Amino acid sequence: MEVLLMNMADDHAVKQEENITQEGCSPEPSKTDIGRKVHKTVDLKSSPSSSSHDELETAKEENERLKMMLEQIQENYKSLQSRFFEIIKQGSAIEEGSEEPELVSLSLGRSSPTGSKKDDKKTTICSKTEEDDHNKSGLTLGLDSKFQLSTEIVSNPSHENSSKEASKVQKRPSSDEDHEEGVEQKNQVKRARVSVRTRCDAPTMYDGCQWRKYGQKISKGNPCPRAYYRCTVAPDCPVRKQVQRSFEDMSILVTTYEGSHNHPIPVSATTMASTTAAAASMLLSGSSTSQPALSTEINGLNFSSSLHDNSRLPSYPTITLDLTGSPSSFSSFNYFNRFPTNCPPRVPSTNLNFSSPLVSNESFTQEHYFYQQSLTDTLTKAITSDPSFRSLISAAISSMVGHSGAKPGDGTDQRDDSFSQNLMQVAFNSQSLNDSSLRGSSYFKGFESSSSRIGSSNQSSALSFSSFNAASTLAFDNKQGKN
DNA sequence: CGTCTTTGACCAGCGC
DNA sequence: GCGCTGGTCAAAGACG
Numbered sequence: 001m002e003v004l005l006m007n008m009a010d011d012h013a014v015k016q017e018e019n020i021t022q023e024g025c026s027p028e029p030s031k032t033d034i035g036r037k038v039h040k041t042v043d044l045k046s047s048p049s050s051s052s053h054d055e056l057e058t059a060k061e062e063n064e065r066l067k068m069m070l071e072q073i074q075e076n077y078k079s080l081q082s083r084f085f086e087i088i089k090q091g092s093a094i095e096e097g098s099e100e101p102e103l104v105s106l107s108l109g110r111s112s113p114t115g116s117k118k119d120d121k122k123t124t125i126c127s128k129t130e131e132d133d134h135n136k137s138g139l140t141l142g143l144d145s146k147f148q149l150s151t152e153i154v155s156n157p158s159h160e161n162s163s164k165e166a167s168k169v170q171k172r173p174s175s176d177e178d179h180e181e182g183v184e185q186k187n188q189v190k191r192a193r194v195s196v197r198t199r200c201d202a203p204t205m206y207d208g209c210q211w212r213k214y215g216q217k218i219s220k221g222n223p224c225p226r227a228y229y230r231c232t233v234a235p236d237c238p239v240r241k242q243v244q245r246s247f248e249d250m251s252i253l254v255t256t257y258e259g260s261h262n263h264p265i266p267v268s269a270t271t272m273a274s275t276t277a278a279a280a281s282m283l284l285s286g287s288s289t290s291q292p293a294l295s296t297e298i299n300g301l302n303f304s305s306s307l308h309d310n311s312r313l314p315s316y317p318t319i320t321l322d323l324t325g326s327p328s329s330f331s332s333f334n335y336f337n338r339f340p341t342n343c344p345p346r347v348p349s350t351n352l353n354f355s356s357p358l359v360s361n362e363s364f365t366q367e368h369y370f371y372q373q374s375l376t377d378t379l380t381k382a383i384t385s386d387p388s389f390r391s392l393i394s395a396a397i398s399s400m401v402g403h404s405g406a407k408p409g410d411g412t413d414q415r416d417d418s419f420s421q422n423l424m425q426v427a428f429n430s431q432s433l434n435d436s437s438l439r440g441s442s443y444f445k446g447f448e449s450s451s452s453r454i455g456s457s458n459q460s461s462a463l464s465f466s467s468f469n470a471a472s473t474l475a476f477d478n479k480q481g482k483n
Numbered sequence: 484c485g486t487c488t489t490t491g492a493c494c495a496g497c498g499c
Numbered sequence: 500g501c502g503c504t505g506g507t508c509a510a511a512g513a514c515g
Contacts, residue, residue: 215507
């Protein structure tokens, strides 16, 4: 099995090498392992007469090498995790001295609408430190606990068994007895949404889940129709998503997710699902505790409130993840951030830009960026063109991260994995952003000091960024494969 | 034949 | 109350 996968991967490695050579980019020293692997592959291919035993030996060597790489990445991950904890502790110390909403990322772990802001944060921090002894992954636990909470909220049968039931309850005339329940329902209707902006030529962005289109509308202010999808992995899954192209940039696909899955999701869907869940959690916690602001910059992250240019929209708190990675992403993004000056925002909305950096500095040069871009392109091509290669990478990352924390067989390991992956992705992407916007941010100061990890971090950034692009292209590929 | 998409109709919420 | 808009439903058609 491993040999088979390796061969499949090697085919793409050869293609990658060809692409890299054509584009005239030389790999960094940190990528020499990949380079060696490529050369080894070429040798393998050039000697078809070699016995299967030799191939097995070669595959074993490759496996050993990959294991070493994974161990190294795992160590980096652990050190990053510990650094993140230090930063969180620093942040909590700062927060106690002021009421400023500094700890946006800390509030990932909860969304309780009741209780004071300080109590909530203290509880989160406290629970993290307590759980830290169990899992050595407090952040993951914090996220996970939040994820559980949000999942419970949506998947709780007494609250919302299905979208149909929810709509029935909404349609049902409210009596005095149902008043409290009605308020609850209203709160759930007001649940958070997560928008993901990606550059995608396909009609929809591939996120690993199975969706069924149930409607389409042309919304005001955008000639591009908005498509409505519901998750069909489980018949009663409440998750919906809306897909609409950006009016200002047709290449940008805006996918809005609503609700949480009440069923096990495919591995390929965990990244997006956990990302959206975590983002929604962050938004809910933020909206429940802080005052909406027109535009704020917290720790280098751009947080803006918006009404999505339509004052008639129901008050859905929305968080937007910008994965477009284009220089115009912020400018086109203003479309969402723009609201009439005479119309104060009712709903807090949060924007996070996880796109790749476009401004170079001394630690992240333009050459690095161009190499990263070319690597991203080649990896994207390789990933999108072969599902096996995709599975290989997915499995490698899953095992890499999974071994660091969760126990196999534990019911929560999948979530832990996905959250760890997500955490790494966010951390790496944010780190790659730190040159332009995060420099000086207390969150990522620790990362800057570790120059020895910059290479791997950049690589990870490219990988995580490309993963979404690859996913976007996948939808198109899948569709074409279907037709 | 089953599944999925399309599309017009309907409903609820909101502003005026 | 009326009109507008977003969101959903469901019948009809397309597709494999």
